Amino acid sequence: xxxxxxxxxxxGQAQYVDDLQFPGMxxxxxxxxxxxxxxxxxxxxxxxxxxxxFTIVTAKDIPGQNYVALIxxxxxxxxxxxxxxxxxxxxxxxxxxxxxxxEARRLVRIDVEALPCVDSLEDSIAxxxxxxxxxxxxxxxxxxxxxxxxxxAEADIVIEGEYxxxxxxxxxxxxxxxxxxxxxxxxxxxxxxxxxxxxxxxALMPLFGLPPEKIRVIQMETGGGFGGKEEYPSMIAxxxxxxxxxxxxxxxxxxxxxxxxxxxxxxxxSRTRHRTxxxxxxxxxxxEIDFDIDGGAYATLSAVVLSRGAIHAAGPYSCPNxxxxxxxxxxxxxxxxxxxxxxxxxxxxxxxxQMNKVASAVGLAPEEFxxxxxxxxxxxxxxxxxxREKVDLDDxxxxxxxxxxxxxxxxxxxxxxxxxxLKRGIGFATFMHGAGFTGSGEVALSSVVTVEATRxxxxxxxxxxxxxxxxxxxxxxxxxxxxxxxxxxxxxxxxPDTSTVPNSGPTVASRTAMVVGKLVEAACIGLKQxxxxxxxxxxxxxxxxFQRAAFDYVNQIGPLRASGEYKPPPNVFWNxxxxxxxxxxxxAWAAYVAIVTVDPxxxxxxxxxxxAMQEVxxxxxxxxxxxxxxxxxxxxxxxxxxxRVMWNNGRMANGQMTNYIMPTSADLPPIRVFFAExxxxxxxxxxxxxxxxxxxxVAPAILNAIEHxxxxxxxxxxxxxxxxxxxxxxx
Amino acid sequence: MRIKVNGIEHxxxxxxxxxxxxxxxxxxxxxxVKEGCGEGECGACSVLIDGELTNSCLVPLLxxxxxxxxxxEGVANHDQxxxxxxxxxxxxxxxxxxxxxxMILAAMSLLETHPNPTLEQIKEGLxxxxxxxxxxxxxFEAVVHAVRT
Numbered sequence: 114x115x116x117x118x119x120x121x122x123x124x125g126q127a128q129y130v131d132d133l134q135f136p137g138m139x140x141x142x143x144x145x146x147x148x149x150x151x152x153x154x155x156x157x158x159x160x161x162x163x164x165x166x167f168t169i170v171t172a173k174d175i176p177g178q179n180y181v182a183l184i185x186x187x188x189x190x191x192x193x194x195x196x197x198x199x200x201x202x203x204x205x206x207x208x209x210x211x212x213x214x215x216e217a218r219r220l221v222r223i224d225v226e227a228l229p230c231v232d233s234l235e236d237s238i239a240x241x242x243x244x245x246x247x248x249x250x251x252x253x254x255x256x257x258x259x260x261x262x263x264x265x266a267e268a269d270i271v272i273e274g275e276y277x278x279x280x281x282x283x284x285x286x287x288x289x290x291x292x293x294x295x296x297x298x299x300x301x302x303x304x305x306x307x308x309x310x311x312x313x314x315x316a317l318m319p320l321f322g323l324p325p326e327k328i329r330v331i332q333m334e335t336g337g338g339f340g341g342k343e344e345y346p347s348m349i350a351x352x353x354x355x356x357x358x359x360x361x362x363x364x365x366x367x368x369x370x371x372x373x374x375x376x377x378x379x380x381x382x383s384r385t386r387h388r389t390x391x392x393x394x395x396x397x398x399x400x401e402i403d404f405d406i407d408g409g410a411y412a413t414l415s416a417v418v419l420s421r422g423a424i425h426a427a428g429p430y431s432c433p434n435x436x437x438x439x440x441x442x443x444x445x446x447x448x449x450x451x452x453x454x455x456x457x458x459x460x461x462x463x464x465x466x467q468m469n470k471v472a473s474a475v476g477l478a479p480e481e482f483x484x485x486x487x488x489x490x491x492x493x494x495x496x497x498x499x500x501r502e503k504v505d506l507d508d509x510x511x512x513x514x515x516x517x518x519x520x521x522x523x524x525x526x527x528x529x530x531x532x533x534x535l536k537r538g539i540g541f542a543t544f545m546h547g548a549g550f551t552g553s554g555e556v557a558l559s560s561v562v563t564v565e566a567t568r569x570x571x572x573x574x575x576x577x578x579x580x581x582x583x584x585x586x587x588x589x590x591x592x593x594x595x596x597x598x599x600x601x602x603x604x605x606x607x608x609p610d611t612s613t614v615p616n617s618g619p620t621v622a623s624r625t626a627m628v629v630g631k632l633v634e635a636a637c638i639g640l641k642q643x644x645x646x647x648x649x650x651x652x653x654x655x656x657x658x659f660q661r662a663a664f665d666y667v668n669q670i671g672p673l674r675a676s677g678e679y680k681p682p683p684n685v686f687w688n689x690x691x692x693x694x695x696x697x698x699x700x701a702w703a704a705y706v707a708i709v710t711v712d713p714x715x716x717x718x719x720x721x722x723x724x725a726m727q728e729v730x731x732x733x734x735x736x737x738x739x740x741x742x743x744x745x746x747x748x749x750x751x752x753x754x755x756x757r758v759m760w761n762n763g764r765m766a767n768g769q770m771t772n773y774i775m776p777t778s779a780d781l782p783p784i785r786v787f788f789a790e791x792x793x794x795x796x797x798x799x800x801x802x803x804x805x806x807x808x809x810x811v812a813p814a815i816l817n818a819i820e821h822x823x824x825x826x827x828x829x830x831x832x833x834x835x836x837x838x839x840x841x842x843x844x
Numbered sequence: 845m846r847i848k849v850n851g852i853e854h855x856x857x858x859x860x861x862x863x864x865x866x867x868x869x870x871x872x873x874x875x876x877v878k879e880g881c882g883e884g885e886c887g888a889c890s891v892l893i894d895g896e897l898t899n900s901c902l903v904p905l906l907x908x909x910x911x912x913x914x915x916x917e918g919v920a921n922h923d924q925x926x927x928x929x930x931x932x933x934x935x936x937x938x939x940x941x942x943x944x945x946x947m948i949l950a951a952m953s954l955l956e957t958h959p960n961p962t963l964e965q966i967k968e969g970l971x972x973x974x975x976x977x978x979x980x981x982x983x984f985e986a987v988v989h990a991v992r993t
Contacts, residue, residue, distance in 0.1 A: 125876020336942030582940025747979030
């Protein structure tokens with residue numbers, strides 16, 4: 114099944130936001146706080162450009178409320194009296210000449226009186242300065258299962274560990290951008306690159322004080338997201354719209370690479386502390402986990418990133434006594450945000466390093482230690498969720514080890530490393546990833562999908578779910594074609610446009626195929642029932658019969674539409690107070706194996722082979738599914754080894770592709786992807802979520818392999834050569 | 845300044861230091877050429893200049909008198925996709941699509957010099973074009989199959 118919009122993409126015809134031109138369009142630019150946290154004393158405009166030709170917007174020009182509506186509404190569109198971080202927008206400019214607007218940006222002077230900053234998680238925890246609320250804490254959760262203190266009392270051995278992960282830039286190849294048309298009469302319309310049209314819609318309403326029908330958000334072809342276009346596009350849409358509102362002209366605001374990398378969100382840095390109690394025969398009896406993340410200067414999505422990270426922190430293991438304390442802290446960095454995996458890659462990195470440490474402390478091979486503790490059907494997770502579906506981690510791990518010739522390599526590397534210059538190692542990680550919104554999130558979203566038949570008997574899917582490369586258009590079309598039993602080519606996707614598509618929720622959390630896809634299926638079944646009960650279609654029909662029946666229905670009766678609305682699977686229970694219950698409708702399960710070579714002279718690591726074995730329910734489209742896993746593994750190899758955000762005075766200092774290193778085609782190992790299929794009863798055609806899973810287990814598998822190669826336990830990523838040098842020299 | 849783009853002669857009236865990328869996108873409205881970084885790292889703006897794969901963000905117009913340029917818009921023969929385009933479509937070489945035009949031109953350029961490339965030659969040949977979606981594996985697969993067709 115070819116990708117639905119594939120021909121447009123391979124011929125260069127696909128329209129991204131920067132490809133649009135409007136008559137009389139201005140180019141916008143954002144002037145940011147040049148210092149760090151502080152009080153804004155004044156703004157001046159230096160001579161050098163014809164300022165009277167420019168549209169200039171500051172916080173004073175905002176017609177409605179100056180906050181980016183999300184969860185806590187603490188982040189302004191434009192800093193007014195106080196600025197919280199060094200990349201915060203203060204002034205907006207627009208002019209017909211995009212080179213002149215760039216020149217003008219350099220001529221705006223913003224005077225800022227410095228206020229104390231909080232440069233690290235440690236300083237924020239220590240309350241060196243209170244910069245947010247009463248204690249710098251955006252959110253905290255405490256999860257308790259069993260009796261942890263008693264568990265430690267029963268343990269024969271207690272092992273502690275501390276683990277850190279760094280910020281990571283999403284680095285979609287299409288930078289962020291928006292075009293806006295706005296005036297008091299027609300309201301506000303924006304076209305742009307985004308994952309979540311209704312997030313942008315929600316943010317623009319209070320900014321302009323306009324009702325929902327006066328705001329229209331249209332998604333253009335989007336060149337990658339990975340979470341980086343979840344919440345930040347609301348900010349850019351607001352800025353473009355404010356400039357359009359004031360100038361009365363269409364305004365295009367496209368970030369260049371440096372601005373996109375330095376100013377927009379990155380993955381939350383994290384620190385995890387583990388204390389694990391085990392019996393002499395290798396059974397987990399107590400897990401105490403402290404998971405802290407750096408949220409940056411505003412709350413944005415930190416509370417939910419923290420939640421997912423905390424819930425995944427104890428992984429796919431059965432332990433009777435678990436306590437997880439998690440906190441998201443404010444610092445004076447630009448806000449960190451959504452990035453594929455959403456907190457789970459951070460906490461799983463820590464866990465899978467810790468599990469190897471515990472295995473070694475009890476004298477068991479890492480695979481044998483895990484086998485003694487895997488979750489099985491009927492067991493409960495850290496949130497007390499009973500695993501009702503069939504899960505076979507033993508089999509996944511066994512197959513992953515076979516496919517990577519794990520035992521053979523382990524032995525041969527051990528022998529060879531004794532004398533060879535290059536050191537080789539093999540390591541693995543086992544993990545799970547929950548699909549869909551956490552806890553009661555999907556119920557709160559109550560997503561809707563509509564399908565309608567055209568007069569020609571084609572079926573159009575109306576959903577707010579966006580195609581960002583992962584294959585939404587293709588998967589939805591397949592699900593619809595299957596449910597309606599008609600040809601794939603008869604299915605069309607409406608462009609996500611809030612004036613025409615219902616709110617099917619954001620395109621995040623590995624929820625699109627599993628949750629929204631199920632709504633596509635339900636809507637299609639409804640559509641079919643309408644035709645059958647109107648006697649225009651019999652129970653057995655061909656694509657042509659369907660087309661004829663749809664044609665007759667539209668002509669004789671009227672519009673032919675049906676909707677699917679979210680209903681939770683039965684017996685799902687979640688308690689937001691205690692953070693106990695069914696955290697996710699379904700989990701994907703996986704075992705990943707990495708082979709590495711470490712050069713003890715240059716301190717470089719190369720990943721030589723990678724096996725990714727997983728169970729994600731039923732595979733809807735094998736090529737797309739493999740592409741999701743391979744792309745995620747590649748991004749996670751970057752997270753583990755290459756992609757280091759260098760901070761200098763609260764700003765990203767390496768905001769260029771030249772010195773922020775993502776993997777190229779020459780850097781990657783063969784990524785060998787395997788699926789074990791186990792249909793999920795509540796997913797469309799049995800599918801579960803897939804998109805985030807591959808981000809989770811790669812970094813710990815690689816660091817476990819590096820420990821095998823070198824004998825040194827590295828517990829910090831990105832593990833760049835400088836850190837390897839330190840570790841090897843300290844040996 | 846006269847240049848030939850996708851077989852058609854154009855006279856361009858733009859400042860001599862204009863980036864070829866902007867001339868193609870703004871003056872000729874060939875928006876299949878993408879800007880990913882503006883500093884020659886990502887390859888999204890790749891075009892063929894007299895057959896040579898080049899980052900159009902790094903080339904000023906003044907160097908191009910009489911040059912013949914191929915962009916992604918000039919690759920298919922009307923509705924008939926080029927073998928490389930078809931292979932990208934069939935084997936999942938395109939996901940979000942933003943690197944795809946440059947990547948396809950890079951693959952074509954590679955196949956000009958190495959009609960039967962090894963995997964190592966494919967990896968090297970495409971290393972100047974960054975893709976964040978695919979992990980490159982489906983792209984390698986597409987190139988291998990384009991050779992066979």
